[in-house]
Amino acid sequence: MIDRAIPLLYLAAAASFILALKWLSSVPTARRGVIVGAAGMALAVAGTLMKPEIESYRWIAVAFVAGTAIGVPMAMMPMTAVPQRTALSHAFGALAAALVGTAEFYLRAPAIDRFTMGALVLEVLLGFLTFTASLMAFGKLQEILPTRPITWRSQNLLNFTLLGLAAASGTYLVARPETLWLFPVFGALALAFGVMLIVPIGGADMPTVISLLNSYAGLSAAAMGFVLDNKLLIIAGALDGSSGLILSVIMCRAMNRSFTNVLFGAFGQLQATTGASQEQRAVRSATPEEAAGILQVASRVIVVPGYGMAVAQAQHKVRELYDVLTKAGVDVRFAIHPVAGRMPGHMNVLLAEANVPYDRLVEMEEVNSDFPQADVALVIGANDVTNPAARHDRNSPIYGMPILDVDKARTVMVIKRTMSPGFAGIDNELYSMDRTLMVFGDAKAVVGNLVKEFAGGT
């Protein structure tokens, strides 16, 4: 009886996942989506626990407790740590799929049909490579590992060789599943490839890479669905896979780069080509006091936040600035570039955490036509996404990348720690424009001073 009900529970779970994602399309329904998604998951877990194949619950219970003990603190991390947390959770998801695949292989081989073995090989390959790749991404985001891309000659050759060997051993295992000794070699190759894949990737490419890893983890789960002949796994995996795919395409477009370019053409190598405009041009710098004076007479301000705001943890000070400006009758909006920060949507979450209303956060396409009417464009810790060279300088490595047209605002204020170039190592001609004021200092301290000066002046 219960046996017959389980497929229905799985079906309900699949439907709830689809509803969850559908409701995530807008803020008012999004929370409902999460609750429905969690309820679906509870149904699926309850159904699985009722399966007669389960001999003992002891280790399952231990794992539930351990997983909850780790999962809850991971959910309580501050919003600035969300990119790292996400990378880590991709690692856990992928590892789970890879481990189940490994266990299934040793339970069933060699009596395993070709197709199932093919799915199993894909599951384990994607699972292990995503596991180590996500750990590497975590290391870079947490700054345990150097964030600059590490490249050397013949790096791509080595990576392709690793991937080729992994694919070859995987194919051989499909043809001859009785070759038990080859399986650990195959797993090790996948693990090694995952590490090498992330070595040449730098911080600014993280939004694309994290999305891609999201996709791989989902596809690995879908492959597991084929191995276990479970449609719920196939559906959930396909949803996750397509979500990661869409996000990585959006990120690539926002940087005007292709997938292969992100994965195999590390940005660092391009620096050599930018020798043309080396003359040091004069830069106007201002104190927070002077900057506050300009804000005092402004009526439209567009704030452009970037990764620097996250690093300086300046989002709460930025909210205070938003509050005092709004109170003084200034129209303040935030221009969000799709790749600002270290993961898709990073800036939105940080500003929402600081209690900035979400209807003040505007996407790039929508806000760009408003810069010419803005009195002040206030750039806080963003660099390459504001560089006008992307529009006109064919020799610039970022030529063609869609940018926020801050240079069209009447006054541009840039809060920056030093004059050092951004991630891509390119000079930003925005800084030497006549209408640009540089306010040097730590973003949090500078914005704090701006708030004080502004409030003192009114």
Added chain:
Amino acid sequence: MSPSLEVGLYVFVLATFLGLEIIRRVSPLLHTPLMSLTNAISAITIVGSILVAGEQKTTLSTVLGTLAVTCSTINIVGGYLITYRMLRMFRKSGKDRR
């Protein structure tokens, strides 16, 4: 091709198209919660993990299964919780956070 495999492939293709259509509509505002939610959903791997851990066929499979259940549980508990936490932070002008 076995019938269940054929159905599986159909399910995969249709779910992918459905996913692409639904997720295209998600506002860029919510891309971070989208990623944490899809990550929690793909922790449905717990279904396979529970069976491997509970069947107790070999020591190896029980160990691997237990580890897999742990990983999946981390993502389910952590993923849904943090997504909910993030979404609670989004508020409109004029309204204070609940």
